[in-house]
Amino acid sequence: MIICSMTLMMNSQKNIYRPLPENTTILKSNIEGLGLFATEDIDKNKTLGVSHVKHHDYLNGFIRTPLGGFVNHSEEPNCKLREVGHEMYLQTIKRIRKGEELTLKYQLYNPVKFIDE
Numbered sequence: 001m002i003i004c005s006m007t008l009m010m011n012s013q014k015n016i017y018r019p020l021p022e023n024t025t026i027l028k029s030n031i032e033g034l035g036l037f038a039t040e041d042i043d044k045n046k047t048l049g050v051s052h053v054k055h056h057d058y059l060n061g062f063i064r065t066p067l068g069g070f071v072n073h074s075e076e077p078n079c080k081l082r083e084v085g086h087e088m089y090l091q092t093i094k095r096i097r098k099g100e101e102l103t104l105k106y107q108l109y110n111p112v113k114f115i116d117e
Contacts, residue, residue, distance in 0.1 A: 019066035021048045024102065031072040035101045042096040051081060052088035062088070074103035 020026070023042055029035030042048075051068030054061055067090055071079065078094040079102050096102060 021067070024048065024067075026070050029072055029101055031074065031101065031103070033072075034070055035072045035103075036067070036070040038096045038098050038100050038102065040098050042092055044092055044095045046092045047082070048079075048090045048092070048102075050087045051090040054086040071102055071104050073106045075105060077103045077105045079104050 023038060023040045024036050025039050026034050027037045049067050050065050052062040052064055055063045078092060078096050079090050080093050081088045082091045
């Protein structure tokens with residue numbers, strides 16, 4: 001019965017699961033590989049969704065969601081991570097124009113620290 005209820009909720013027009021917010025898409029990036037891009041103008045201080053979830057089984061302590069997995073690094077980012085409980089949310093810190101890539105200044109990961117240990 002629970003599975004049926006979940007399926008109905010997931011299939012209703014209001015509660016369809018989407019790995020990315022409707023105002024973003026994944027495209028080829030000039031920064032690195034693929035990136036997250038705005039499909040419409042996005043206001044400053046807009047919370048886009050959960051990008052990382054804390055989990056002790058992972059080396060850096062976090063699991064990236066599809067939203068968090070495609071945000072590239074920039075020294076002049078237009079987004080930041082906001083921690084709320086066991087989740088990190090991607091939030092804009094500037095107005096983002098349609099077609100612009102969403103970026104973060106990476107502070108969550110320190111690959112050198114883990115390689116040297």
